[in-house]
Amino acid sequence: MTAPAEVLAVRGLTKRFPGVLALDSVDFTARAGEVHALVGENGAGKSTLIKVLTGVYHPDEGDLTYRGEPAAFATPLAAQAAGISTIYQEVNLIPLMSVARNLFMDREPKNRLGLIDFRRMHTEATRILRDYGVGVDVRRPLRDLGVGAQQMVALARAVSVDARVVIMDEPTSSLEPREVQTLFGVIRRLREQGIAVVYVSHRMEELYAICDAVTVLRDGRLVHTGPLADTDRLTLVSLMLGRELGEVRAEGMTKFTGDHETGTEPVLRAEHLTRRHELHDISLTIRPGEVVGLGGLLGSGRTETAKAIAGALPLGSGKVTVAGAPVRTGSTPAAIRAGISLLPEDRKSEGIVPGLSVRENIALAALPQMSRFGLVSEAAIDKVVETFMKRLQIKASGPHQKVGELSGGNQQKVLLARWLAMQPKVLLLDEPTRGIDVGAKAEVQKLIDELAEDGLGVLLISSDVEELIEGSDRVVVLRDGAVVGELTGDDVTEDRLLQAIAAAAEEAADTTEAVTP
Amino acid sequence: MTVSYEDAVVDKPTVEEPGERGSRRDRLTALAQQHGALVALVVIAAIASLSFDSFATGGNIENMAVSSAFLAVVALGMTFVIITGGIDLSVGSVFVLGGVLAAWGSRYGTVVALLLPLAVCGLIGLINGLLIARSRLAPFIVTLAAMLAARGIMLSITDEGAQTYLVDKKSFFADLGQGKLLGIGVPVWITAVLFITGAVVLRRSRFGQHVYAVGGNEDAAALMGAPVARTKTLVYTLSGLLAGFAGALNAAWLASGVTILGFGMELDAIAAVVIGGTLLSGGLGFVSGSLVGVLLLKVIQNVINQIGSLDSAYQQVVSGAFLVVVVIAQTWLGRRRQVL
């Protein structure tokens, strides 16, 4: 097999931001008919590279070659017009407009009067989308579609603008397993058509299922590029993490120590939580000192369960008790008073208050306790803030630095401090280590362990299977908003978890290829 | 007929459609949003014509139609602005300025009387648009400032409001406001033509698609190739132009550039647009609804005037209350649709 033609290539690409060297002399080549995986930890430079390729950023140094010619894209639109299409993590379409209008935006078929020809547009849209496994009335607003179907519409749009290069940034992060299969089908077809695909994902199994080549970035530098078949999973992980193979094997992937001493009486008891279309009769208990994992695929109701327990989602029915005392559901203040604390999944928009200082953020929830007659006691706040900044090793220039300026890991620690200041009984952690760098990840994991040892009941949600398995004493498995299994003791293993999820998924799915572990 | 959902489903799509469950309810909600104002208009008009003998008379209807026309033209521009997710608080002042400029210009002939307000008011709209689209300033504050500036300009050309320019009643320009065609006032015809054009532009032109896209999701619209800044600049310019034109028509109708009527018109225009089913958060709306909204407001005003014992101040109270009710309904319906 001869090497396919280069379509898009960069040499010696360097991009600086104030104080950061985001890309340091990186080479990258996308070839026709090749699916090229772009991997690396957060902060490795993947998104910067993509943004340079698609004209969002302009490189400080380095050359970009597109179809054999030197090129420079001034705007994302210019890159798109040249044939470089991007599918973003979040669907970038207009939810209130119809599916067909979204698909044909800016290249609508017109009639002789120069007006949009809706009939032709609808027929065309229906035909195109059928190829992507989307069979809907294209006149309905896009938001009526599921996320997977919306993603497909975005893909169809991206490809149909005569694309030579399709860049996919974590396209499966919100897809169901069956939708992932459809997506893979489409990618294979793109490959056959000679389109270059750049595929960014954290999910190993997906990379090995669909990609031909791989490029690994770390700290803004290129550390490896070559055919994916030549690189096994463990090697790839060690390249991404920059750790030796032996180290990875010996230490495991996470910093969790393992099982905890647990009390016997549950500190949290959630019974029959039900919410229309989202949660169906979910019951679970957490004992003091126990870490209970919540397993399941994205959209299985994990986040909703945590939010419901924390009072952030109104419930149709259900009961939550903490240490035997009932908690009013649907009220965050009530849940917090009872000792339930939630570290939300979306740290940036639901967790931190970015414009306020570290100090104000830590003191936020406990303000009433640190006030008298509505007046804030600065001394009380200073004491708490000092204690927790030291204990959690929060790295900031000082308590008055804005939280928005901190790294992800330190933001997460500020949030933990906010809740620990409330002396909670139960901690609900929704993706506590997502999007934070390796070092901070390990620190947060160690903290979770310590908190459980101190007697807190912990609910852990994580898409990172290793984290979930190694961190939890027990794992409750969800699917479609219902409990479908529970792993205890020696059963808490990666295999059993995947089996539990897969078994559950197979029950519902017609196809057997639902999950590709 | 295009291929419907049922035809396509035969193909066993692999991507499932989870939204189907609430779709009947969805459609009812959408229907309420789109035609609620129309139903209210018909009901109120019916009750009014049964209750007041003088309501359904030719003279009264003619009067309502013509006086609706000016607000309707302003509301048309406002519809475009609100669909992009913006707001234009300057239209009331621009309307007055347009009227004064037209009356002043009418001594130099109809062309000047029309072009002068269009040029000045269009320019104000253009500046609004550029500040909002290019400099990314908040629409309400920019247009609030423009409202003040337009008022300042109007005052400075009328000797601080002391001078009222008159329009020669025999001129062609005056006919634009006072004349009749087939028994119907010329302003009504002009409004009808503008609305039909507006509807076609919004639904069937590429610019119209951009207007919806910008209001629906600005970032996505930019990535899909919609010229976001140009679209925004255009809608504010359009709003300025239409407000100025409405002012000119009004001056022709009244045969003078009145310096006090029209302030606060922005509120009526916004109310009419919102009552007509256009979403204040942008991305959804239609011009026919705004027309219905205007008529509804005018009918209510007329009814209040018919009830002799009621002060005309009640009109404002009712407008405010109506706006509250519609906005609550909209927010509630919108939330319901999201949950499903």
Added chain:
Amino acid sequence: MTDLALGKSLPADRAQLMRWLQDYGVYAGVTALLLFNVVFTENFVSGENFRTQAVQVAPVLIVALGMALAIGSEGVDLSVGSVMALATSLVSLYLGYGPWLALIAAIIGGMVCGLLSGSLIAYIGVQPIVATLALMVGCRGLANVFLPQLETVRDDTMATLGTGDILGIPYLALIAAALAALVAFTVKRTTFGRQLLAIGDSRPAAQLAGLPVRRVLIMVYVCSGALAAIAGFLATARLQASDPTSLGNLMELSAITAVVVGGTPLSGGRVRIGGTVAGAILIQLLTATLIKHDLPSSATQIAQAVVIVLAVYAARERGKQ
């Protein structure tokens, strides 16, 4: 380079200038206007002129205090002018029971308006602009319903309050200063103030942190309504007349200008009371300067429009950081 690249890497010195302008520009502006007037305006440095200016700025300043709270919570209160009108009509209606009862009636009226707009915003989720716009229309109408035309107000206590002074400082200015101090203290030192800032910065985060978001938001608009009502009462006392048709017209704009010029960003999360006070003074001085130099009020309006656009423009540059 393209626009995009320029916007991303704004020169550091220009960004710093903009930040400085937003934080301290208002004080520089006030100083500059003062110096200009001291040098070029006749009879500017006199006790009489000082009293005139102070009396005129007081109502705007009081309204701006409430506006600052609303803007700090990432909202805005467009109904303040109409609430002033409602207050003046209530004062006129209840003056028969004595001025203090009239004041209480006015404040209650303002608080009810705030409660209504606050509930719409906090419970129904209506955008603040829209909710307060509806109130703006409704309250003005209601004021006219209560009191159809201008009526003179004859009350000795109110006359003293509106025109009297202590040691040359008008009562009105003292009241405004006291209220400013009270609001500043509330923002800085109370749980309400802290919670308000957190909600203004990130409402979802505040919600999940268990903050009483709805209660705080309603309180914000109730405060704004009460302050507008007090301003309406004081304006009535100063003019010794109730004019529900024109009192408070365009007041929302002056108040927003004062707040924004004073360095409070429209995006919420930050409230600067000192800046707001200076902002109100700046607008007053600007108007006075133009009038004293024989420029008509139309010029004042155009100047104010320019100032407000400049202020939000400066604030925008900071938002990019």
